[in-house]
Amino acid sequence: MSEETFTGKITIRDVAVRAGVALSSVSRVMSGHPDVSLAMRARVEEAVSTLGYEPDLIAQSLRSGSTRIIGFIIRDISNPLYALVARACEQELQRHGYSMILMNSDANIETESKNFQIMRRRRVDGVIASLVDEGDPSVKKSLISLNAAIVLLDREVKGIHTSAVLTNHYQGVYEATKHLIDAGHTKIGFVTGDENVYTTRNRMRGFKQAFGDIGKEIDESFLALGGFDAEYAFVHTHNLMTSQPRPTALMTGGISSTWGALRALKEIGLKVGEDLAFVALDEWPLFDIFSPEISCVYRDARTIGAESAHMMLQILKSGVQKKLIIETKFTARFSSGGGL
Amino acid sequence: MSEETFTGKITIRDVAVRAGVALSSVSRVMSGHPDVSLAMRARVEEAVSTLGYEPDLIAQSLRSGSTRIIGFIIRDISNPLYALVARACEQELQRHGYSMILMNSDANIETESKNFQIMRRRRVDGVIASLVDEGDPSVKKSLISLNAAIVLLDREVKGIHTSAVLTNHYQGVYEATKHLIDAGHTKIGFVTGDENVYTTRNRMRGFKQAFGDIGKEIDESFLALGGFDAEYAFVHTHNLMTSQPRPTALMTGGISSTWGALRALKEIGLKVGEDLAFVALDEWPLFDIFSPEISCVYRDARTIGAESAHMMLQILKSGVQKKLIIETKFTARFSSGGGL
DNA sequence: CAAAATTCCAGAATCGGTTCCATTATGAGT
DNA sequence: ACTCATAATGGAACCGATTCTGGAATTTTG
Known part of the structure; x- marks a missing residue:
């Protein structure tokens, strides 16, 4: 007793x-x-x-070689889209007896590299990651030396075969661009992150295709593909919209970019849906209470999170790797009118 | 070689x-x-x-008894405020060689209890948590049997001495309520979570105090203190605003509540700042692009996250426990006008 | 009823480190 | 030169589990 x-x-x-x-x-x-x-x-x-x-799970881990921990590395958990992905993913992992270690890479390749190192030393069973830059030479090394299961989120690394949950941005962006072009826009600004990630490349494909359909080339001077952060979007939206000639329509890729761009537009005094047509790529849950309503290309973050967990569990159980494509859907609302 | x-x-x-x-x-x-x-x-x-x-960190953990892992248990990481807290906290922990295991309790006391059990079995060095219900008998047991350092986020558990980062909601809510009362409102609705957590109790104190100042009692029929989730807020905002007599002003506590309430108002067709005065408790980063602009009681989530990490590290290093109070600030904007 | 097969359990090795203890080598003190 | 303190090192126990091996007890078989 x-x-x-x-x-x-x-x-x-x-x-x-x-x-x-x-x-x-x-x-x-x-x-x-x-x-x-x-x-x-x-x-x-x-x-x-x-x-x-x-x-004791520590002792079990040492002996068995399996920690039942999955690493989750993303740019920034305070991005609501990632947060939704993380939440769905964590729930699914939890259900199967796994825990999640969360790390923010902060859009910094060195931080990301350190994160991978810690994951390796912690002997996680797998890592689900949205890499900062697919092309960086350190990335390949990180992934290989990790010696664990890998599921990439919207990323592809050349020369390495991994599972991945990819998004069909192409379709949504294509439709959105076509929607703008059909309305008469040809000067369309595009503010988002670098082409060193699948996300941007895939979006750009859709963007270019829509222009190609009408036999036009895109105007590079309306592009600002330098960063997913709000600050970058703020500055470049400001620049784009105060230059001559200025775009009559604007697309922003990623929630932070959208935020930064909307702040810039508000500061300049341009009203979306009136002074310019506006489309956001990636929708954020609270968009529905916005006024005016924002047109956007939607993808289901919860599905992405749950599926990434499933793929991870499948690799761990049976070694099967695969890619999964999540579809997107463009919805025209008030914000994509006007501008002409 | x-x-x-x-x-x-x-x-x-x-x-x-x-x-x-x-x-x-x-x-x-x-x-x-x-x-x-x-x-x-x-x-x-x-x-x-x-x-x-x-x-190998697993082997080191087994031998040394310290895993250098901190558990982080919150209701829902997809709540932007929590996400900001988590991010700041993770960065600070990382900097000191600690990793963070994230778990969502999903506002469910049993899930939370299981989370604590897993943290215990994983032998985490500490847990930073925002409990679902301070009063539940299982909570005390969970905290004690955890056998690790504890930092509570905006929570107090009777009979247990822990470190905690608390928010002075009182002041901000008091000012906000006074602001509404000064404008002539007496029928003020309040939609937020249950009084079984410090957050709500502290907010209610400020609310009541402002009424007390003018020698009035609050009208209980305008209160809806049943849940922090958007769905609850949606339903009860709807009820409140379509009943007779209806409140001329509304306060919502927590970002999800605010979201749910704004959706309900939009559906009913009531415009904040015109048809009713509206104040949100807790601001989130994207509020600034809203139109009309929302009056709110602000607290710095990043500070909360960083400080919770500091307190955790301090307990681990020197065993010192303490409470820290984060201040709030009410900012009147367009949304808190009108309604009369 | 003896031999063979089965069932069940104890003991020891192992995972990859840390830390205490004993031992040896070195230098200082007288 | 001899003792004593000190520095540096190797060996072994240990953290808390899992799993393999071999043997005792029990049951099945000819």
Whole structure:
């Protein structure tokens, strides 16, 4: 009685002593090994429940080589889209007995590299990541030396075969651009991150295709593909919209970019849906209370999160790697009118 | 050469062999123990760098008893305020060699309880948590049996002394309410979560105080304190604003509540700042591009995150527990006008 | 009823480190 | 030169589990 009250940490040893059996027998009972008699099972279970024994996951990890931890590396969890992905992913992992270690790379390739190193040293079973820059030479090394399962989020690394959840931005952006072109726009600004990631390249494909359809080239001077952060979008939206000639329509890729751009437009005094046509790529849950309503290309973040977890679990269980494409959908609202 | 290329995992043993010294010596060099000669240090370091040895954190954890992992349990990471807290916290922990395991309790007391159990079994060094319900009997047990450092976010648990980062909601809500009362409002609706958490109780104190100042009691029928989720806020805002008599002003506590309430108002067709005065408790980063602009009570999420990490590190280092109060600030904008 | 097969369990090795202890080599003190 | 303190090192125990091996007890078989 008094022992149970005061003992700091109950180990398998304590259980073995209490039940009067060997360590190995306790282990067998706990893991459901067949070589266990009914009497043995009963004795051990009695001891386990009265002592309140809970196996130590650290010790199990060391011995088994599996930590049941999945790393999750993204640019910034405070981006609502990533937050939704992370949440859905974590729930799904939790359900299968895995925990998630979260790290923000902060759009910094060195931070990301360190994150991978820590994941490696922590011996995580896998990493789900949205890389800062697919092309950086350090990335390939990080992924290989990680020595764990990998699922990429909207990324492709040349020369390495990994599972990935990709988004069909192409379709949504194509439709959005076509929508603008059909309305009469040809001077369309585009503010988003660098082409060193799949996301931007895939979006640009859709953008170019829509122009190609009418036999036109895009005007490079209306492009600002330098960063996903709000600050970059703010500055370049400001520049674009105060230059001559200025775009009559604007697309922004990523929620932070959209935020930065909308701030710039507000400061300049341009009203979306009136003074210019505006389309956001990636929708954010609270967009629906915006006024005027924002036209956007939607993708389901929850599905992305849940599917990335599934793919991870599948690799861990059966080694099967695959790519999954998530569809996007353009919805025209008030903001993509006007501007002409 | 060929060994280095093919070997799967390099252990301290490999290093010891390569350097021709004992395991314990390698360990001493790695940990910076003083009992190491210059020659020894050089030999070991040579071996370490040519083999690319990295100590295994699992093994270190098992032996040392410290995992250098901090658990982070919140209702929902997709709440932007929590996301900002988590991000700042993670950065600060990372900087000091700690990693963060993230878990969403999903506003569910049982999920939260399981989360604590897993944290315990993973032997995390500490947990930073925003509890679902301070009063639930299981919570106290969870916290005690966790056997780790604890920092609570905006929570107080009776009978347990823990560190905590608290917010002075009182002041901000008091000012906001006074602002509405001064404008002539007496029928003020309040939609937020349950009083089983410090956050709501502290907010209600400010709310009541402002009424007390003018010798009035609050009207309980305008209160809806049942949940922080958007759905609850949507339903109860709808109810409140379509009943007779209806409030002329509305306050919502928490970003999800604000979202749900704004959706309901939009659906009903009531314009904030005109048809009713509106104040949001908790501001989120993208508020600034809203139109009309929302009056709100602000608290700095980044500071909360960074400070919670600091407090955690301090407990771990020196065992010092303390409470910290974060101030709030009410800013009147367009939305809190009108309604009369 | 003896031999063979089965069932069940204890003991030891192992995962990859850290740390205590004993031992040897070195230098200082007288 | 001899003792004593000090510095540096190797060896072994240990953290808390899992799993392999071998043997005892029990059951099946000829």
